[in-house]
Amino acid sequence: MDASELVKRIRGDGYAIVANAVDCTLVEAIKRELAPWLMRQHMGRNDFEGYHTERVYALLAKAPSIAGLIEHPLVLAIVDQLLPVNYLLSAALAINVHPGETPQRFHVDDAGGNLLKRPRVHVGVSTMWALDDFTVANGATEIVPGSHLWEEGREPTPADAVTAVMPAGSVMIFLGNVLHRGGANQSTGVRLGITPQYCAPFIRQLENMVLAVPPEIAGRYSDRIQSLLGYSVVEPGFMGYVDGLHPKRLIDPEYRGRKARGIPS
Template identity: 50%
Template sequence: MATELDRLRDEGYVVLPEVLPAESLARIREQLDPYLQGEYPGRNDFEGHRSERVYALLDKAPAIAELVGHSRTLGLIDQLLEPNYLLSACLAILLHPGETAQRWHHDDAFVTLPRPRESYSVSTIWAIDDFTADNGATEVLPGSHRWDGAPIVGDRDDGVVVEMPAGSVVVFLGTTVHRGGANRSAGRRLAITPQYCAPWARPQETFTLSVRPSMAASYPQRLRELLGYSIHPPFMGHVDGRHPGKRLDPAFTDAAAGPRSAEFWNDR
């Protein structure tokens, strides 16, 4: 029987159904509500003129940490990206009625190496509301992670609609072509999308600036590393020749960082 990882590698995506409990969903909605009052509308057709997008979530809604560091998703990503990989983006996307479908795209288009190739990012989209064919569920093109050349898709309607109940998550490779669907319903559809990238790639969001150090310090060590408070051996990510973890905690030791950190960064 195919595993979740097998399906992800074969189709380019996999759905993990109902992995988030109702109380977590309620806490996330409560913390996000002040930022979903129409103050952050989409700025172009890709973001969505009838959508709201909220960034820097780990500074605004600490409950999002449960999604970013979820063991089920990280367990898959650990097998797909190099150790010391980073959080590249983390945003909320609220589709209002009347939103149109996005253009087809793949999330690691910033990597300009020729396709077909390995994926240097992995994206997740968490359904905070039910995802349905009518309210703008994500659509994917299975197998598109293997396509040659630039995947310029154009106008097509043969994508697989990723319908899933609230609390579920779809995980897909950065090379997989997908889009947000059109919201033809009378209701709103809320999603959270943490995205992860190779340790040598530049993240889309600069989390060491957008998340206050005091907030970053409150998160578990693994989450701090995802935000950029880590070293990719031998010395990528240092601050003035020192491990960035020492900026959060002067008592930080390399032992606290575990095997994902270079050994000699506790010397100074």
């Protein structure tokens, strides 16, 4: 299925799954980089994060290969059609669900949009990458099809949800206003997911990305990742400027040079 067909499905059902979107080489590289952060020292601090779940934030500062998921061409081609230009990376975290974890409460990811009454437009798009096989037993994400169209006050029941069963290397893409939750892990193994989430450029990012990823690290990434982090400006109002200037000047000497030479960019 190409990006436009997937967008059609996402607008209808609220989500779509692309099986085997990356190969095991990238999955293994990410797992290697994340290994020092997944030693049970970052367990969830409340029921929502999950007391039997490890959560690792600020991933672009810790595991650079994650960029391959965040700027995956098919995913970005889809998000390009679902969010306004210059959308941002709102969150990118690892969720490693251990045996014994209970289901999360159902929720939406574009929390800023919750200030608006339902039914409402989405102001975010989330992805959930399976780094292990996602199964019914190990706590695969449960998603409520069509819930992005629900009216105010309608509450989901577990029977409304479907389980996002998918092999490692697959991705589920879903609208930010779709109800979902992490499932219970009744297996004997862990379930590692990475969830890059994107938001409209006028919405506050869940994670403060320009602080989470230090400038010297941000400067090593592609133009696209830098823009997603917040090294970009949005019209109207040149939103995102620093001291009246484009923020990319702070991390990209070449950009400063181009500007100094009067080359438009």
